[in-house]
Amino acid sequence: MAKYLLLKHYRGAPSAVNDVPMDQWTPEEISAHIQYMHDFAARLEQTGEFVDGQALAPEGTFVRYDGEGNPPVTDGPFAETKDLIAGWMVIDVDSYERAVELAGELSAAPGAGGKPIHEWLELRPFLTEPPTITE
């Protein structure tokens, strides 16, 4: 089994094929999209491949240590940040091929006009624990 992160971007991914902002969809199209996402996660729970899914607020803050006795420095949010994560799903699957298959299905979630968004999702393998048997 291998864990993969499916990353959804607010910004930074190549443009989707059906690239229409959500507030320009009809309310029914929004409902259909949300239902698709729910069903997808529920199905992965059934198959024993779902680990976690979370959504992130679009705005965050950069923080760094500023030396002994000083409060941390904060900066941002930066309007020009190129890469902005919107959320993720973690899956635990048997193969890379299965991970790609699932990412493809998630990217087919319906959008404007009820047509698939063809959104680009980023698929990243988790680094694992070292195996016990190495020779």
Added chain:
Amino acid sequence: MTAQLDETLLRSLTPSVLGILVRRGVTFAAAEDAVQDALVEAVRVWPADPPRDPKGWLVTVAWRRFLDTTRADVARRRREDLVDEEPPSGPTPSVDDTLQLYFLCAHPSLTPSSAVALTLRAVGGLTTRQIAHAYLVPEATMAQRISRAKRTVSGVRFDKPGDVATVLRVLYLVFNEGYSGDVDLAAEAIRLTRQLAAVIDHPEVAGLLALMLLHHARRASRTAPDGSLVPLAHQDRGRWDTTSIAEGVRILQAALARDRLGEFQAQAAIAALHADAPTAGETDWVQIVEWYDELTRLTDSPVVRLNRAVAVGEADGPRAGLAALAALDDSLPRHTAVAAYLHERDGDLATAARLYVEAARRASNLAERDHLTRQAARLNARR
């Protein structure tokens, strides 16, 4: 053939069993562990072999667990002393320490999240695993949170009365901020508040219980089958739980009659006015604004002022609502969403749609974000 275990009954015995052990001189932390062990044992044994005296059974098992642990921990001499000290079996003391436990678990030295976790375990009898699930954290994290909380209150005297307001804040948090898992936290908060109301006569305890019952009554109508939020005005009022509403209103009226108004009673009064309206259009917004004025006097909270602006918008028209809103800091949560709503009611759909998009971007939860995006989409589709 095994009988179904009444887990709520079992858990309702937690505080008094724990109190008995503490009265016997066991430290709170050790007693709490022993009672948890006894609860686990009860879940295993009771279905096949239900005890005649459930509470006495739990006290006996918890006491033995405590002794076993102590035997493993301390020197022989100390152990013999303890065995000598074992109280005679028989009727358990009638003193109820339930109230003291609420105070201890909501002690001001605890952070809110620790107080919530400790209350759910020591008063509510939930397992660490159940609490961890409900708050979406790993079980080991929740176990640490609880044991740190127990250490924090280890020096607190058990017989000193605490502040009921701190207990109410903890119960309010449990009611308002549950997530998922196999435990219904809202129902659990109601159970714990009801149990508290049984051991202390306080109008704000009654006020909080009424508030919870009145909100819980609307639960079935608050989300659509697809999980989306249904705002109050669009809820199917036929699905509101009238038994729960009647109980809430009765408790609230008795509390208000005592003329010691507090914030929970005022909030419950607002919920009762909503519950009382057969349709959204028949809501008595003028009275609701008056209650928000009371609430502002009691708490001076910006969130209350924001909700008041919504009520003013209904009572005196959207322009009046927008004027009330203009006086508030626009970084307040839901400020933009309220502005969008009031502009829509004022007929300015373009501004409303833009603000709904902005409000969705600022939403702090997914259901609200989806709802606000849908509102923007609805207006954009109409224009």
